[in-house]
Amino acid sequence: MGALILDPLAALGRGAFAACRTAGAVALFALEALSHLFRPPFHWRMFARAFVEIAWFSLPVVALTAVFTGMVLALQSYTGFARFNAQSAIASVVVISLTRELGPVLAALMVAGRIGASFAAEIGTMRVTDQIDALTTLSTNPMKYLVAPRLLAATIAMPLLVLVADILGVMGGWLIGIVKLNFVSAAYLKSTFDFLQTEDVVSGLVKAAVFGFIVALMGTWCGYNSRGGAQGVGGATTTAVVASSILILAFDYGLTEIFFGQ
Template identity: 70%
Template sequence: MNAVLDFIAALGRAALNLVRTAGALTLFGAQALSHLVRPPFYWRIFFGALVEIGFFSLPVVALTALFSGGVIALQSYTGFAQYHVQSAIAGIVVLAVTRELGPVLAGLMVAGRVGAAMAAEIGTMRVTDQIDALTTLSTNPMKYLVTPRLLAGTLALPCLVLVADILGVLGGFTVSVAKLDFSAPVYIAATFAAVKPIDVTVGLVKAGVFGFLIALMGCYHGYNSRGGAEGVGAATTAAVVAASILLLASDYLLTDVFFSQ
């Protein structure tokens, strides 16, 4: 009987911690967003974060998308050849990349790279009392550290995903033409026939949501880190894990909203 009660109590504590964390995260994000409409806005921090998230993440996102498009073409050919519908490969590649793999893979790459960097940077400022120093200098830490990064993440990831879409389709095209003996004009025509503006648009909307969540997780865990270097390391790990989980969960919800009909 005691074991059952202990188990129920543990579940209750976990549920309360989850609700508490969700509430704190919601308030943190709302407070950061409120500073978007209240001057001043720190443009130097914003552009620095935009370059860090967008430009410096471009190589890893580009390589991931390029090879993923090629893999989709190869795997699709293996399955479709059994039913003699190889002509559908071009449509499958472009739809898979624009609807799903472009935003998700780019988001996961950026979460691992940028989310960890944000948490480490802000967490180091927290444990070395630099955030308290900002408050002493009459600079709002949320407005200075968090708000520009949230806006930069929301704007940078759709740009990365647009590049990932192009390179993913290019990867599928290259493999199909060079290895699977497709006709290049036929493949290109099938690609344009299959893709619709809504597919690309929804992928970019997903990317904006993912970018916001990644920046939010990095800033939140870094801002609330405690305990010196060990606490910064824990915050960095938590930021990447939480961002990845929220990214996949929000991906399902957005997909259900846009493509359930």
């Protein structure tokens, strides 16, 4: 009888301890990687490669996501707001939703799937094929070479991506507004910019930087700690995407609370 009660509690306790250990390990990993940003040498070539990979090659998927999100947002807002004769608020709802929330969150989720998985797979493969050990024997610190440049690149590239996503998302909404909802173009744009405030954009860009850091951190951490050949690398890739997606949503709430909470 005692075992019936104690066994689930013990399992819960073990799970909680494991979660705390992992959180601690990720935090130490991040701190070590960050410390390498301030200690020379810095591998600019690796930074440039990661930056191009994130900022340039993620652009198509992020752009498409943003455009369609803006279009859907305009349509959905119209069907809702028409009930209260509040169609004039559609432009401001689209721009505020995109800059504060949907731009950063959706772009980050797309980048998590693309870049987080790619970092985990590449570094994981390097781990299981001894390439990371080889770096150490070749006078190169793997954290400095593989992790620090990727963290910095993702933290800088994500706000730029989100800025583009914001603009394209607004354009998607504007397109639907004038083509399908019979708005006058100038009036739609005026309404968009009249209600947009600097903090709407800045808060979204700060979120984007944090999300970029999370995506790169989870991708590199999962890859760096992968074990056991192809299966281990596959598991690391999945974990990187799932963990960064959940963390993006959790941190989104936290940051929203900080920026806009009462």
